[in-house]
Amino acid sequence: MDEVSLEAPVQPARGKPAPLVPADGSPAGRGAGGSGAYVHTTHSNIFPKTPRVFEGTTLEGEELERLCRRNRVLVDVTKSLLRASKEDPELEDHALRLAFCGTWYRKLTFQCGTHRLIPCPCNSVFCQQCAARRSKPLIDRILKRIDKRKRYWFLTITVRSWSTLTKEGISDLIANFAKLRETREWKKHVTGGVYSVEAVFNPQQKEGLGWHPHIHVLVETPDRLPRSWIHRLRVHWRRATGSFVLNLQPLYSRDEKGRKTRRIDRRALCELVKYATKAGDFSKSPERVVEFLRAFTSVRRVQMFGSFLGKQEEPEEPLDDEKKPEDFVGCACGQCRWKDGIQGDLFRERDTFIDPNGIRQLKLFKDDLWWRPEKPPEPESQAPPPNNLDLFFEQRELRFQI
Amino acid sequence: MTATATAKVFEGRTLDAEAPFVSGEFWETGKTIRGEVVRIYETVLDGKKSLAYVVELDGETVYIDGEEWERVSIGNLAGFRMALQAAGIERLFLKDVIEMECESIKAAKKVGYSPRANFRIRVTRS
Numbered sequence: 001m002d003e004v005s006l007e008a009p010v011q012p013a014r015g016k017p018a019p020l021v022p023a024d025g026s027p028a029g030r031g032a033g034g035s036g037a038y039v040h041t042t043h044s045n046i047f048p049k050t051p052r053v054f055e056g057t058t059l060e061g062e063e064l065e066r067l068c069r070r071n072r073v074l075v076d077v078t079k080s081l082l083r084a085s086k087e088d089p090e091l092e093d094h095a096l097r098l099a100f101c102g103t104w105y106r107k108l109t110f111q112c113g114t115h116r117l118i119p120c121p122c123n124s125v126f127c128q129q130c131a132a133r134r135s136k137p138l139i140d141r142i143l144k145r146i147d148k149r150k151r152y153w154f155l156t157i158t159v160r161s162w163s164t165l166t167k168e169g170i171s172d173l174i175a176n177f178a179k180l181r182e183t184r185e186w187k188k189h190v191t192g193g194v195y196s197v198e199a200v201f202n203p204q205q206k207e208g209l210g211w212h213p214h215i216h217v218l219v220e221t222p223d224r225l226p227r228s229w230i231h232r233l234r235v236h237w238r239r240a241t242g243s244f245v246l247n248l249q250p251l252y253s254r255d256e257k258g259r260k261t262r263r264i265d266r267r268a269l270c271e272l273v274k275y276a277t278k279a280g281d282f283s284k285s286p287e288r289v290v291e292f293l294r295a296f297t298s299v300r301r302v303q304m305f306g307s308f309l310g311k312q313e314e315p316e317e318p319l320d321d322e323k324k325p326e327d328f329v330g331c332a333c334g335q336c337r338w339k340d341g342i343q344g345d346l347f348r349e350r351d352t353f354i355d356p357n358g359i360r361q362l363k364l365f366k367d368d369l370w371w372r373p374e375k376p377p378e379p380e381s382q383a384p385p386p387n388n389l390d391l392f393f394e395q396r397e398l399r400f401q402i
Numbered sequence: 403m404t405a406t407a408t409a410k411v412f413e414g415r416t417l418d419a420e421a422p423f424v425s426g427e428f429w430e431t432g433k434t435i436r437g438e439v440v441r442i443y444e445t446v447l448d449g450k451k452s453l454a455y456v457v458e459l460d461g462e463t464v465y466i467d468g469e470e471w472e473r474v475s476i477g478n479l480a481g482f483r484m485a486l487q488a489a490g491i492e493r494l495f496l497k498d499v500i501e502m503e504c505e506s507i508k509a510a511k512k513v514g515y516s517p518r519a520n521f522r523i524r525v526t527r528s
Contacts, residue, residue, distance in 0.1 A: 051528035054489035058520040061484025
């Protein structure tokens with residue numbers, strides 16, 4: 001009796017086709033599946049290698065390195081804030097705003113029906129983009145105030161390093177500097193200027209005194225300063241804070257060849273009003289990041305004094321680099337101003353596009369057949385577009401007539 | 403028939419491999435060198451390893467320390483490393499044809515540091 005096997009055969013019996021007969025009497029073997037002689041082909045025969053060219057410059061590489069470094073610090077700060085948000089949930093919001101700065105837009109609606117999208121900056125003390133945006137109009141204002149007949153100096157005022165950075169400490173530092181400005185020595189020579197408050201962290205500092213707050217001051221004087229002036233100022237500063245480290249040097253810029261020049265330009269003022277936080281040294285420590293954030297929240301880091309105070313009526317922060325509240329939007333009616341816009345929803349950058357006129361629009365409008373970037377339709381002259389239901393009724397009416 | 407081993411012979415001269423470094427002092431704005439990478443070797447400076455490339459100059463010669471050279475070594479220059487990075491390549495390989503031009507010289511900000519030559523490079527890899 002034959003045994004019955006339930007296993008399926010590996011290959012059906014007689015399922016394999018017979019080998020191909022070589023055509024035209026050519027020998028069987030390699031390439032015999034075709035009908036011609038074997039032709040050796042390589043990848044390079046089919047896709048011949050073309051020489052690849054790589055081009056780059058040192059300056060591009062330098063910019064690339066700087067961007068990489070900046071992004072690394074940003075990521076570290078965001079991670080630290082998220083780690084610290086387990087204790088304080090409000091920090092999570094700050095971290096997310098920082099991480100996605102520049103990727104969200106708010107819709108503004110104007111009276112004539114025009115819509116505009118404006119960026120929503122995070123305004124975090126750690127954001128380099130926001131720092132650059134905020135410092136630009138301030139530098140412009142300072143450059144307008146610069147008088148070529150006067151002399152300008154860069155003064156750095158320091159205090160002994162701190163173990164903890166607090167808002168009270170920063171306020172005391174600013175108050176001490178205000179007292180210094182009230183001294184006879186100061187008033188005798190200095191007519192005005194700008195100061196900025198900064199704090200850097202040195203992890204290698206002994207005894208945990210890592211924080212080093214300091215003030216950078218742009219000092220305007222009508223004449224050359226006497227050499228003894230800075231020494232007399234040090235005495236006053238030592239009495240107030242216990243520190244006597246004050247560094248004074250003429251404000252200078254550098255020309256294209258890297259030589260010092262006395263001309264005061266944007267580059268010279270960048271160090272003074274950069275608003276930037278040197279967070280690279282403490283970005284990986286959640287405690288330090290939170291300490292810095294709490295110390296500098298709602299603190300005016302850059303302030304003018306003396307003759308530089310003058311244009312107080314100007315807004316501190318315009319909506320954008322070029323858009324001021326009083327400027328016209330550039331809409332169809334030509335009368336709407338940026339300040340008249342009614343704030344609407346938030347949109348991600350991916351939901352927007354830049355039209356041929358350079359205006360950011362929602363993709364929603366791009367899909368609209370009636371949307372034209374050049375001439376926006378006027379509401380009273382244009383009939384509303386027929387929708388599918390209107391077309392259906394029109395066709396039915398026509399049929400009844402027939 | 404049995405196979406017999408044949409001896410391989412390799413020959414080389416120290417002078418053929420000698421190639422002086424083109425240092426920061428060599429470079430001036432507008433100076434250009436062009437050639438093929440014929441050798442790559444490792445250098446160690448302050449404990450950091452980096453690659454240096456011997457470039458056989460393309461029909462030109464350069465004067466370094468008063469001597470005329472047809473091949474030079476490139477490497478360990480910050481400007482060169484940054485330009486490579488901007489070009490999107492990490493390193494050079496043998497037979498790469500490189501053309502580098504000094505665009506400008508950036509003065510050092512700190513005392514004791516040397517000026518940096520800024521380059522424009524073009525690497526052709528076949």
